[in-house]
Amino acid sequence: MNVTTHPDMLHARAIGPLPADHPPVARPRVGVLLVNLGTPDGTDKTSMRRYLAEFLSDRRVIEWPRALWYPILYGIVLNTRPKKSGALYDKIWNREKNESPLRTFTRSQAEKLADALSDQSHVMVDWAMRYGNPSIASVLDRMTKAGCDRIVMFPLYPQYSATTTATVNDKFFEALVAMRWMPAVRTVPAYHDEPVYIDALARSIEKHLATLDFEPEVVIASYHGIPQSYFKRGDPYHCHCQKTTRLLRERLGWDKGKLITCFQSRFGPEEWLQPYTDKTVEKLAADGVKSIAVFNPGFVSDCLETLEEIAGEAEEIFHEHGGKNFTHIPCLNDGEDGMAVIEAMVRRELGGWA
Ligand SMILES: C=CC1=C(C)c2cc3[nH]c(cc4nc(cc5[nH]c(cc1n2)c(C)c5CCC(=O)O)C(CCC(=O)O)=C4C)c(C)c3C=C
Ligand SMILES: [Fe+2]
Ligand SMILES: [Fe+2]
Secondary structure, eight states: OOEEOOTTOHHHHHHSSEETTSOOOOOOEEEEEEEEEEOOSOSSHHHHHHHHHHHHTOTTTOOSOHHHHHHHIIIIIHHHHHHHHHHHHHHHOBTTTTBOHHHHHHHHHHHHHHHHTTTOTTEEEEEEEEESSSBHHHHHHHHHHTTEEEEEEEEOOSSOOIIIIIHHHHHHHHHHHTOSSOOEEEEOOOOTTOHHHHHHHHHHHHHHHHTOSSOOSEEEEEEEOOBHHHHHTTOTHHHHHHHHHHHHHHHHTOOTTTEEEEEEOOOSSSOBSSSBHHHHHHHHHHTTOOEEEEEOTTOSSOOIIIIIIIIIIIHHHHHHTTOOEEEEEOOOTTSHHHHHHHHHHHHHHTTTTO
């Protein structure tokens, strides 16, 4: 029988040289897959519609019975929202790369993580999106073809929610279902109370405030909301957010009035977690507070919800109601502090594998 020698290959090491007609077997590696929410491919109506249709068809995101939700989704939402949301994305679009900031930051986080893990020669890092591109299945396929027989998958959400963390896990496991040779997998848990994360947030706040010529009277930790009903049915997201703020307050040595928790980005007619960020900003200004800062601890990267809704809309609301000084503190993004968090979580989960 013809044989080829592949000294690097798993098969060669296990049972000797590989027969020529053997399916290719790559050198074994450990994969690290970063996954964020997702983003449209463009701001045009077609791209927006495709993205929103995938996002808003997710049963983890909208729990209403399909018979009730789909007529609203396909009859109203997908005929109106793509244009409206596209115009908002247009305001924050990264024109140089022709992509959204979320995609730019996620790619950069993966590249910087790969550099940080360069001491681990058999670890490869890649990134994907839960909705839109690159899809989890396509990246997983690339990783397994490159030899990853163990994968650490990291949903990039500090606070757990079924609407985010769980649906990323669902999509990841759905892709595994289709595989003959399935890698061993680990998923990175929520890290809302990890000291490295709290410390990174505190440092980024302190550094930002040191650049200002005013001292905010109130600092708002603004998290993405979820419907109140999801919380009542057991989603721990609200508790995770409250704990992050409490630990951060303790780390910064601030009192309860100085650092408050709010929830933004309501969608639909239901009641969402409260207090709402926009209403709080409005009330603070109306009550005579002149200087505030807002930051978004639940967002690993700046995106539509932070750059447009907070740095854009919330600032306008504050000024319209009599506020004077408003500052948005950027997310941890791909900065040194943010990368330290991602690297620490990944190194911990690689334990015994790398
Ligand atoms: C019922 C709808 C939604 C739930 C629940 C929800 C939860 C949720 N989302 C994030 C993080 C992000 N959401 C982003 C955009 C976005 N979110 C919704 C709806 C729900 N989110 C929509 C319809 C959109 C698209 C934009 C729009 O049309 O308004 C983003 C930004 C993505 C980007 O490309 O910049 C992020 C990030 C969290 C953390 C969360 C629950 C905890
Ligand atoms: Fe959202
Ligand atoms: Fe709680």
